[in-house]
Amino acid sequence: MEDKKYTELVDKDFPKTIINEQALETTKKESVRFRGGVRTSLAKFQTTEAYEQYRETVLNTKLP
Amino acid sequence: MDNAEKDIWEKICTIYQKTKEIALLSEEFSRTKSPDLQIDLNTFIQPINELKHAHDHIMRVRSIELKLHKTTDPDYTVKNLRKALGHEYRAFFDTADYFSIIIREDIQLILEPYNSGIISQVLPDYYTTIRPSITAISTEIAEIRMQKDIGQEGALKEPVDHYTELLKNLVAIHNGLVPCIPTLEELKREERSKERKNWLKNFLLLIIGGAIAGFFGWIFNRSPK
Numbered sequence: 043m044e045d046k047k048y049t050e051l052v053d054k055d056f057p058k059t060i061i062n063e064q065a066l067e068t069t070k071k072e073s074v075r076f077r078g079g080v081r082t083s084l085a086k087f088q089t090t091e092a093y094e095q096y097r098e099t100v101l102n103t104k105l106p
Numbered sequence: 107m108d109n110a111e112k113d114i115w116e117k118i119c120t121i122y123q124k125t126k127e128i129a130l131l132s133e134e135f136s137r138t139k140s141p142d143l144q145i146d147l148n149t150f151i152q153p154i155n156e157l158k159h160a161h162d163h164i165m166r167v168r169s170i171e172l173k174l175h176k177t178t179d180p181d182y183t184v185k186n187l188r189k190a191l192g193h194e195y196r197a198f199f200d201t202a203d204y205f206s207i208i209i210r211e212d213i214q215l216i217l218e219p220y221n222s223g224i225i226s227q228v229l230p231d232y233y234t235t236i237r238p239s240i241t242a243i244s245t246e247i248a249e250i251r252m253q254k255d256i257g258q259e260g261a262l263k264e265p266v267d268h269y270t271e272l273l274k275n276l277v278a279i280h281n282g283l284v285p286c287i288p289t290l291e292e293l294k295r296e297e298r299s300k301e302r303k304n305w306l307k308n309f310l311l312l313i314i315g316g317a318i319a320g321f322f323g324w325i326f327n328r329s330p331k
Contacts, residue, residue, distance in 0.1 A: 048169070048174055048175065049175055049176070052165070052166055052169050052174075052175045053166065055159075055162070056158060056159060056162060059151075059155050061151050061152065061155070082151075087150065087151050088150065088151075090152065093150075093152070093204075096207070097203075097207050100207050100210055100211045100214070101207070101210070101244065103211075103214055105213065105214060105217065105237055105240060105241075106214075106217045106218060106220065106221075106222065106225060
């Protein structure tokens with residue numbers, strides 16, 4: 043890698059990742075093009091919103 | 107490496123190890139009870155995302171140390187280490203929060219099928235000690251989450267250690283409940299069998315009562331008017 047290119051890249055931030063329904067759909071659609079975890083490529087992960095709902099449900103469920 | 111850098115590096119390493127410890131611990135709690143979710147920490151992307159950003163800032167620091175990158179900012183290393191620490195801290199909180207939720211849900215799922223009579227028979231201290239402890243731990247976790255502030259760099263270790271300790275207590279409670287499942291099941295079967303016997307007894311009494319009433323009704327009806 044050229045030094046100039048390295049210097050240009052090193053301070054660049056990764057794009058902000060938003061884990062929403064669209065991210066799930068894109069991951070599923072593009073998974074054939076990439077190697078990776080099976081569950082991730084099948085979009086078996088939670089969106090931030092779904093996690094928050096799941097979290098609320100568990101915390102609001104009273105223990106017996 | 108000056109003292110400030112060394113101090114931040116120590117925090118990054120310590121918090122990272124705690125996150126890893128919780129992630130490894132969570133493997134014991136893989137999700138089989140909620141097939142619609144089918145997730146565990148391997149597919150909980152949020153903390154992995156934070157670790158990715160932490161790694162990026164660490165790479166910037168190493169690039170300076172290896173002279174692959176130059177900067178005029180004298181605080182470049184410390185600034186990036188602080189940012190890396192912030193991401194490590196958030197990764198820890200995401201991981202710990204998720205783990206606390208899955209243990210709590212597991213505890214709920216273990217006890218859900220049994221009524222309070224069975225539970226207090228098998229676990230005599232459930233309502234006096236165990237359940238209040240779970241509630242207290244959940245409250246403490248909520249308090250730590252409310253107070254977490256990456257701006258207070260000097261006070262990062264304490265909430266992380268405290269949170270880890272609370273999670274270990276929750277795991278201990280969970281692990282204490284698991285061996286009781288066979289006894290809970292046995293008592294539930296006995297109770298069902300008792301209920302069936304009672305139902306049968308009541309049913310027979312109803313039939314006998316009906317037969318007697320029918321008999322007397324027949325007697326009264328056939329009496330001459």
